[in-house]
Each structure stands twice: as C-alpha cells, then as structure tokens.
Amino acid sequence: MSFLEYRIKTAPSGLRKVLHLNWPVILMMTAVAAVGFLMLYSVSGGRMELWAEPQMKRFGLGMALMFVVAFTPIWFWRNMSALAYLVSVALLLVVEFFGHVGMGAQRWINLGPLVLQPSEMMKFTLVMALAAYYDWLDPKKVSRPLWVFLPVMLIVMPTILVLMQPNLGTSVMLLAVGAAVMFCAGVSWWYFGAVAGLVGGAIYGVFALRGTPWQFLHDYQYARIDTFLDPTADPLGAGYNIIQAKIALGSGGWAGKGFMQGTQSRLNFLPEKHTDFIFTTLAEEFGFVGAFSLLLLYAGIIGFCIVSALQNRDRFSQLLILGCAANLFFYIAVNLSMVMGMAPVVGVPLPLLSYGGSAMLVLLVGFGLVQSAHVHRPR
Amino acid sequence: MKRTQRDTEDSFRGVRRRAFLMGGAMTAFVAVLGARMRYLQVDQAEEFRLLAEENRVNIRLIPPARGQIFDRNGRLIAGNEQNYRVVITREDAGDVEMVLKRLASIVPLPPEDIEKTLKEVERRSPFVPIIVADRLSWEDFSKIAINSPSLPGVTPEVGLSRVYPLDQDFAHVVGYVGPVSERDLERIENPDPVLQLPKFQIGKVGVERWTEAELRGRAGQKRIEVNSVGRVMRELERLEGDPGDDLRLTIDAEAQNFAQARLGDDSAAMVAIDVQTGDLLACVSAPSFDPNLFVRGISQKDYSFLLENDHRPLADKTVQGAYPPGSTFKMVTALAALEAGVITPQTGVYCPGHYEVGSRRFHCWKRSGHGTVSLHSALSESCDVYFYDIAQKVGIDKIAEMGRKLGLGVRHDLPMSAITEGVMPDKAWKQERYKQEWRIGDTINASIGQGYVLTSPLQLAVMTARIASGRAIEPRLVRRIGTQDVPLPDAPPLDIDSQHLASVRRGMYEVMNGAHGTAKSSRIADETMLMAGKTGTAQVRNISAAERASGVVRNEQLPWNRRDHALFVCYAPFDKPRVAVSVVVEHGGGGSAVAAPVARDLLLYCLTGGIPPLTAYPASQRGTIESRFNDMKLRDFGADSTTRSRA
Known part of the structure; x- marks a missing residue:
C-alpha cells in the first residue's frame, strides 16, 4: 500500500472533518481575538463602529476562510505551494512598482474593499514553499551546499523585495521564519553557526558604515535603533513611543487600572494604540494578570501547534505546522519585545489583537493550513 | 521519488528532534517575556504609576482675589474691578x-x-x-x-x-501693582508659583508692595486631567484659595484729597500725624500721578513725561525726600542745650546779626540782628545767632542724640518704598563718612538745620508730634489687616524734662501767636485750636561773602531749582495737642510765607473734619481763604461725608 493511498484511506472525509480539527488552537485563537475586540473597543473610547466592529467582521471572514482551507486536503495545498509562492513574489513585485505609499513605505495593494499586504502573505507562502521543498528533497541531502543554497534563495529573494519597500520588521521575520523551517528540516548546525557569524559581521557593518554614503539603512531606521538603545535620549521625539508604552505597561501594575480606565491610552499618550501598541493598553487596563494571561494563551496556541506537528508523520505537514507556529511566535516575540522596550520599534503588529485587515486574514488562512494538516494527517 | 518506510521514519524523528529544540527555545523566550512583564508591571509598577499620573494630571492655580485697601473710615482706595x-x-x-x-x-x-x-x-x-x-x-x-x-x-x-478709584491721591502711599517681572522673581526667595501665571500682578511700590504678603492671599488649585496635547479633559479636584486680607490705613482719604489739592502743582510734601497715636492722617507728595496708568501698562510717552518732569512726580517726597530742615531743627538744638543744662529758658544771648568763630563769620538771617534774645524770642523770631551760641556750648553729639530721640536720622518702619533714614550727623558719623574731623563750623551749621542735617517730611512730623506729646510715638500707616487690628506701637515718655518741653512748646506757640512770631500771619484765630509751629527756610546753595556784601539775591530772582526750600512744622491745639503737620515745599522760598498757610489748612481740616470753617482764620484773611477754598477742586466723596468719625 503506497503512502498516498494510506493517507487517503484513513483521512476523515466530509463533515466528519469538523471533529478532527485542532479545536484547542481554534478556541484559543478565538479567545485572543475576543480580547482584541475588547481592547479595540476600549481604546476607541467605547465606539464599537470605529475599530472593534470592522475587526470582528474581518475575524468572521478569516474564520470562514480558515475552515475552507482546513477542509481542503493538505496534499492539495502541498501541490499548490510552488504556485502560491510564485504568486506572492509576483504580488511583491507589483507593490514594488504600483503599490500605495503609506507611512513612508510601499506595502499595500488596494483590492476594492480589501487592502492586501503581499509581504504578510509571503510569510505563509514561504513556509509552504520550503515545506514542500523539503518534503520533495531526500532527507539525506538537506545539508549539502547546493540543496541548502536553493532554499536560501527562496528565502532571500522575497526578503530583499520586502526590504526594498522598505519594511525592516517583515523582512527580518521572513528570514527568521525561513530559518526556522530549514532548522526543523534538519539542515546542519554548521550553516546556522556560519549565518550567525555573518549576521554579527553585518550588524557591525551597519553601524560602521553609518553616516557614510554606503550606509545600509534609512536614517529613520538608524533612529529607531538609537531609540531602542537609549529611549530617554529623545523623550519627545523618537523615544516618545517607547517611553510612553513602558509607562502604560508599568502603571498597570499587578491588576491594572480596570477596563476603559487606562489613562495613557484614553488621553492619547500612547502611540499607535490600536495597532502595534495595543498590548500596552491591555497591560495598562488589566495589569500583569491580564498581560501574562495573554502571553500564556499565545504560548498555548504555539504549544498545541508543535504537539500537532510532533504527532504528524507527514513531512510536509510537520514542517508547515512548525513554520506557521514559528511565524506566530516571531510576530508575538518581536511585538512584545518592542513594546516592552527589549527591541527597536520595527512596526510589527500583534497577531489577532492589532487592528488591521490583511495581517489577520493571512494569519487565519495560514492557520487554516495548520488545521488542514492536522485533519488530514496520516493515521 | 520512492522512499522507504525507514527513510520516512528517520525524517519524522529528525523533524521531531528539531521541533523539540525549537519549542524549547520558544518556551525560554516566552519565559523571558514573562519575566520582563513582571519586572515592568510588578517590580517597577510604582515608578511607572507616578509617571503616568504626571502625564495625566496638571495642576492649575486659581489666582486669589487681592485684598482691598481702605482709608481709616472705610473708603475704598484700592479695589478689584x-x-x-x-x-x-x-x-x-x-x-x-x-x-x-x-x-x-x-x-x-x-x-x-x-x-x-x-x-x-x-x-x-x-x-x-x-x-x-x-x-x-x-x-x-x-x-x-x-x-x-x-x-x-x-x-x-x-x-x-x-x-485705584482715588487715582492720584494715593499714588505714593499705596503705590500700584504691575505684572511680575524677571527682577521681581529674582528679588523674592521661594516665589509663590502663582507669580508665574500670565498677567498676574504684584505690588510694585508703596503699601501694595510692602504688604504684598497680606494682600496677595493664597492661590487655590485645581487638578485637571489633560491629554497628550494638553487639552483639558476634566477637573479632578478643586481647592479654593484664600483671598488676600483687606487693609485699613490710618489715612483719611478726604484729608489726603484736600492736602493733595492744596499743594497742587508745587513740588512739595506734607504729612499730618495724630500726635497721640502716631497714625498718619495724610501723607501727600506733590505733584502726583495716576497709578491706574501703571496697572494698565503705561505708554512710553506718559512714562517719559513723568520721568523727565523736574518736579519728580514719581518720587514719594514724604518719606524719600531728605531735606535740610532749616530752622525747624532749632527745637532739637534748644532741647539738647536745656537737657545738658548749659542754658535755661531765661539765658540771654546777644545777637548783633552775626556770630564769629575764629576767623569765620556766621550770619543771622536778620542782618541787623535781634539784640538780646532768650529761648522764647529766639524761637519765635528764629534768631540764628542764639542757636549758634548754645550749640557751641552743648556740642554736636548731644544735639544729634536729641535729634534721634525725636525721630530724626532714624528710619521709621512703614510699608512704603525707599524710606530714607535722613542724616543726623555727629562726630563719629563725619569721621566714618568723610574721614574728617568734626569742625566747629559744622556744629554751627547743624544748629540751624543746615550743613549735613537731612530730614524727611515724615521725620519732621514725627519730631513735632513727639515734642507736642512728650512721648516717643511711632508713625503708623496700617490700622487693620483683615479682621485683625494692628496694635498701636509703644509710645513711652520721652526722657526729657517736661519743663524743658513746655518751654520749647511755648516758643513754638510764640512763633504763631507772639507779636514778633515769624508765622503769626498763619495763626489760627479759634481759641480752642490755637496752634504752635516753627518755620524753616533751607538754603540749597552757598551764599558767598561777595554776594552777601552786594546784597543777597532775592529768591524770586533765582531760577526755580536754586531757590530755598520752604519748611513748616506745627501742631494744634496748643493746650491739648491732637494733630501735627509738617510741610516741605521744594524751592518754595520762605517757610512762613509759603509752607505755613498750607500746613494750617491741613491742620484745621484734620481737626474739624472737613473744609475748615472760616471763623478759625484771622478775620482779615477770611476773604482770600474763602476764595481759595472755592477754587480748589476737591473730590466728591458722596453724601455720607458728614457722618464720618474723626481722628
């Protein structure tokens, strides 16, 4: 009996798939999203229609898409991987040349009611492509230079396109997610060591070349790094965001100031309070208890994903789930580090909480893949 | 591609191993995030809570209403409009x-x-x-x-x-308020934060400045919540302040107005003081100005007009002006000599019109001389030689001591600006000031209130009141602060033999009422208010021997600022003194002609509580006095002016 036949025979079919979904992950994601609606309601000052309601609609749409994706067999998605990857890269090229400019960067494609951010999509299609690649590749060859060079190119190409937008946060995350999938696929430690060395050198280069015509980053990106290193140096300028965010967090204390009682967000001291910095409002209003609970919810989602990957004997599914989990993790890690003053402000939203369309939709569709892999796992 | 069962099993295990590692790394990082959360939200919570409050809450001051200033009868001098x-x-x-x-x-x-x-x-x-x-x-x-x-x-x-509803009448005494300047802030230690409020005004001169602490009150506070751009969201808490204390002055606004009008445009100062209590009843410096101009922000044109005027309207001559007292000082010399026992009231001195010490010759104002004079005639006729002689006998130190006892050369503490101490010279003073020996000529000059002696009109009024009452009264300007009466300062009896005081008072009586009195034309005719006084004419220039030989140039022929100062001090009633008045008319000429009539008018005004009745004046003068009163532009204080209590 071939492997494929085995899979087809044992995978649940029809509506019975519902029973085989990874329900803990769905429930926890819904819980996080619900917290998000609450916080959006709070930061808008009690105006449902401003952010909370559109966010709920998007979540509903995203959930529906997630189920559709989840019910579609995982091998279909594996076969679609290469195409999805190519479409994403193509879209990145489109924004590069025709996209909308906003906040000093080209990131969006306007699709009528929907604003599409191809760089968000790229995170998941990259995972798909890499998972498919390693599923195809003989596991014995994964550490051979040529077979390492190929996935590296798959990662670097879109990364460069995103960096050109410019969007430092997402490009760093693409690299990290790609590296995570390669790591899980079993690429030799040596490569990671070498890359770590190179990155160290590059960081040195970034700072060494600062102020010369050959500097790597934009001035605002340097400013963000400076701010991260010493936010108090410019408390009303570049450092303002991070200082106010920390004040909001810290003043929440153990139990918080109470729902809709956060002075920092209500009085507009907080920047980007409904998007990148929404966590600070949560931490201010619900304190350490609320913030830590949210962290545990996120950890739970990731944990269940990893467990699901460990149980899955299909290589593509395993790597796909791990890649998506890593993706979620990096989102959370970068955002929380940023608002807690542990990383420079790079403009990464907090998944499921931050207001914003495409990130949430893409995330839910991505987790549809995770569910599909879970439902259609070999038994 | 065909894979063996074993291959897939190996790959599954490999991925599992790596997934464990990745999960472990993720868990570690989540732990780091949790620890950071704990650090910020639990360990440092207090500090951030404070910072958030600082962000959120602003404290705004509510300026207090400034205390009002009233005259002794409750007329408003300085109010809030x-x-x-x-x-x-x-x-x-x-x-x-x-x-x-x-x-x-x-x-x-x-x-x-x-x-x-x-x-x-x-x-x-x-x-x-x-x-x-x-x-x-x-x-x-x-x-x-x-x-x-x-x-x-x-x-x-x-x-x-x-x-200031009484505008120019109290410009010098009460002063005015103005916006807080940088210099004001430097001057004040621990400035009240209310001073930083835009448009907040503080006392700049006079009572307004020197009782600032009482008048200002305490600012209230409101705690308001502001958003990140400073917009006020709501008031959290309000703490009302206290309005400043109202002041009641000892000055009678009507007498003040009368005095101001009486002095008119002369450059002059006049002080009326209650002989028994030391209450200042009027304290007038002329010409004056409208303090409201300063509150509203005076124009450059108006200001330079005030600055450049040679009659110095901005100066308060009553306490700031230091003038040679001239003959009004002679009571001091006389009392010093009597107390030292070098003369008795009956001691006679021959006045040939001049007095010689060594090779220097000092002139009496009367060139032909007074003949033999005793204390009473020397005072009433203001013989200079008599005082040259007794001063020589008693010495400057005793004279200076008597001067200080009577309040000269002493700074009287009043809430007014730039109060001068004057000069009451003695040997030590000259040594210190000029590093020179005291000379006999200095004593002779000082004996008639010339030379180094400088006094303010306030000091002259205090001196007169002390002579009249025999007690060391202190001038007082503020009667009541808020609801608290200001206690009268102690007025112990002067350490002077009452016989000696009586003799000097008698001499002052003769000045007004004697047949040869220098101020007999300014006497009060009403028997119940008979007046005692002393004229003074202070030279502001040296008269050279050559000029004296060719005839002293008459005052009227001199330019205004070279003319003599006219001085006059007086009190009344003679037998039961109530009010003392001092007048200095800068470059006015003779004390008897210029200063004495003015002083008499104010004295009578204070004693009778209104425009003096013509019956108080000698019959021959009533016509001129009446037309003068009719010409004076007095403020209309309203109908209740007759029911006021009197000093």
Missing part, C-alpha cells in the same frame, strides 16, 4: 481671520491688535483661548455677548484687575 475681555479659541472659531473681522465691525479693534492676535492664535494649540481685547467697556462687552451666535469661538470673559 471686573475686567471685561474677550478670548478666541481657534478650534471653535474655524476661520479666525473672518471672525476677528466681524468682531472688529462690532467693537473698535485696531488692525495691529488683530494682526497680533492672529499670530498668537497660529502659534498656540487650537484649543488655547487667546485674549483678543482687554478692558472693554460694558457696552462693547454686551454688544459682543449679544452677537455671539455670529462669532464662533469668541467667548466674553470677566476677570479681576486692580483699580
């Missing part, structure tokens, strides 16, 4: 320029003011109200209020500002 103004708020106005144009069509608004407002509006946040027009009349204010529907963003407001 409602000040009508309009402010504009950009965010409510929309098109500020158009709204201002419309406003200008309703009330007069100079184009440069509009220009200024527009600039200010652009500079400030849209929700900050900017003052468009200040001190509007009630009519203009109501016009704006009525038209407010067509003036979006324009709000009429009422504030308080200082006003």
